[in-house]
Amino acid sequence: MINIILPELGEGITKATIACWHVKVGEDLKEGQDVCEAVTDKASFVIEAPVAGKLVSICVEVGQEGLVGGLLGTIE
């Protein structure tokens, strides 16, 4: 199981809102494929799949805030 993590986005940024998921749970992913987008401070950051596999869970839904370093979803 590989975790999708909200990366460090800059000094003082502790969280970001998930604006969209490009993949549904159960769908296959290629490494580097767009998985979701996190928005902070009028900047949208594209988060890509760290590995190929299947998206098995979404931990932060659209409109919810994720914490930097926190789990957004998992790939198997």
Place this chain on the structure above:
Amino acid sequence: MIVEDWGVVQYSEGLQRQREIVQKVFEGAPDHLILCEHPAVLTLGRMTNQDSLLYQRHEIQERGVAIINVDRGGDVTLHAPGQLVVYPIFNLNNYKKDLKRYMENLQEVAVDLLRNFGILAISPSGQRGVFVGPEKIISIGVGVRKWVTYHGLGINVNTDLSLFDMIKPCGLNVRMTSMQKIKGHAVPMRDVKVKVIELFKMNFLNKL
């Protein structure tokens, strides 16, 4: 840094060209600074509230204004001829990977630009975008992929401000203004482009 002036380009074509450059810059090409104008179009950022459109979609389209969903932060904004759109496509992997700092630097450039034209503008704390008094003059919305930036600034130079009546710009209850409105005459777009390029070359990259 490579500077490209695309002139007037359809929004969707410009977006595709931005994406191609983002990939090239990620692969090692120099940073790019793109200048252009778009035919009238409403772009809906990732955080767009549907209440930000004050007309029905078909009414907006009947006015000849396209509506496009885009992968940048922020709410709805309008691009139209007379608005200088600036797309810095910079590889932050080569600088500091800090979105807040990048956004603050963009705002500084925007305020400095206006000061060079005798316009005193501010960036209120807690808000992105640049204001003259209560009116907004420059919108900011950014996308980042692999730490390469795209999207950027919409600078209302000689924009037809009546077009903004269709929306709550950036989701805010604000009126928009332009350099033309403040100065009382049209401002040469060429002069604004020259100053934008100078500010990005002189100030922006040094601060990243």
